Amino acid sequence: MSDTVETVARTSPAAVIVAIDGPSGTGKSSTSKAVAAALGLSYLDTGAQYRAITWWMLGNGVDVDDPAAVATAAAKPVIVSGTDPAAPTITVDGVDASGPIRTQEVTAGVSAVSAVPEVRTIITELQRSIAASAEKGIVVEGRDIGTTVLPDADLKIFLTASPEARAARRSGELKGVDAATTREALIKRDTADSNRKASPLAKAADAVEVDTTELTLPQVIECVVTLVEEKRAAK
Numbered sequence: 001m002s003d004t005v006e007t008v009a010r011t012s013p014a015a016v017i018v019a020i021d022g023p024s025g026t027g028k029s030s031t032s033k034a035v036a037a038a039l040g041l042s043y044l045d046t047g048a049q050y051r052a053i054t055w056w057m058l059g060n061g062v063d064v065d066d067p068a069a070v071a072t073a074a075a076k077p078v079i080v081s082g083t084d085p086a087a088p089t090i091t092v093d094g095v096d097a098s099g100p101i102r103t104q105e106v107t108a109g110v111s112a113v114s115a116v117p118e119v120r121t122i123i124t125e126l127q128r129s130i131a132a133s134a135e136k137g138i139v140v141e142g143r144d145i146g147t148t149v150l151p152d153a154d155l156k157i158f159l160t161a162s163p164e165a166r167a168a169r170r171s172g173e174l175k176g177v178d179a180a181t182t183r184e185a186l187i188k189r190d191t192a193d194s195n196r197k198a199s200p201l202a203k204a205a206d207a208v209e210v211d212t213t214e215l216t217l218p219q220v221i222e223c224v225v226t227l228v229e230e231k232r233a234a235k
């Protein structure tokens with residue numbers, strides 16, 4: 001029996017596992033949190049976990065551009081994710097990391113750290129165990145959830161949006177940073193995440209693709225809630 005089959009078998013039969021993947025700024029976090037809250041499911045932001053391990057590396061003098069050094073240190077930090085969609089949390093060695101993991105320094109280093117296979121093995125194991133303990137089910141968002149972490153998920157969604165739309169959304173958050181700079185930065189990160197060898201950003205063959213370019217956030221949420229409800233009814 002594969003790890004994933006065990007994961008699904010340990011959750012209640014009514015539990016629904018939803019994988020939401022896609023490039024940066026497509027709306028994964030906003031959508032996943034809202035869908036989980038609306039349906040009483042847990043929520044896991046896997047990008048936050050990769051950011052947390054990157055933050056620890058930076059704070060502990062590990063060169064994030066040295067894959068061997070990152071691999072050697074990968075098992076040292078203890079990362080804990082809280083899965084309440086109304087108040088998701090992330091700690092590293094017991095310290096709240098929710099603010100520091102969003103800095104530019106972490107954003108610039110996270111693609112290199114998350115490309116290291118030893119890092120992915122540890123974080124993937126953690127993600128599967130969190131999904132397995134979500135009694136009512138869970139919405140897990142990231143880059144490789146449908147392809148690698150939870151290939152037997154009940155529903156897989158792949159969100160997309162044009163680079164222009166994604167840059168405009170991010171520029172709205174990052175006051176003072178122009179859309180062209182933001183666009184270049186997110187394309188650079190997507191390219192690195194899509195081209196790494198270890199479980200790259202990719203759409204699973206059985207994922208439903210939702211292009212959010214012309215959709216409002218409430219429209220995307222409604223679309224995904226409907227898809228989850230259909231899956232639940234068919235279980």
Ligand SMILES: Nc1ncnc2c1ncn2[C@@H]1O[C@H](COP(=O)(O)OP(=O)(O)OP(=O)(O)O)[C@@H](O)[C@H]1O
Nearest residue numbers: 023024025026027028029030031169212215216217
């Ligand atoms: N359909 C939409 N229309 C307009 N704005 C949106 C839409 N979806 C998300 N946003 C906004 O875009 C920004 C990025 O969304 P979000 O953080 O959910 O994306 P993400 O895919 O999780 O990004 P990342 O992978 O970089 O964490 C947020 O400010 C969010 O409110």
Ligand SMILES: Nc1ccn([C@H]2C[C@H](O)[C@@H](COP(=O)(O)O)O2)c(=O)n1
Nearest residue numbers: 046047048050110114142143144193
């Ligand atoms: N399943 C995942 C989730 C995230 N990553 C990496 C790649 C991203 O650039 C980075 C930060 O994610 P974000 O907070 O922007 O969603 O983490 C990954 O490799 N696999």
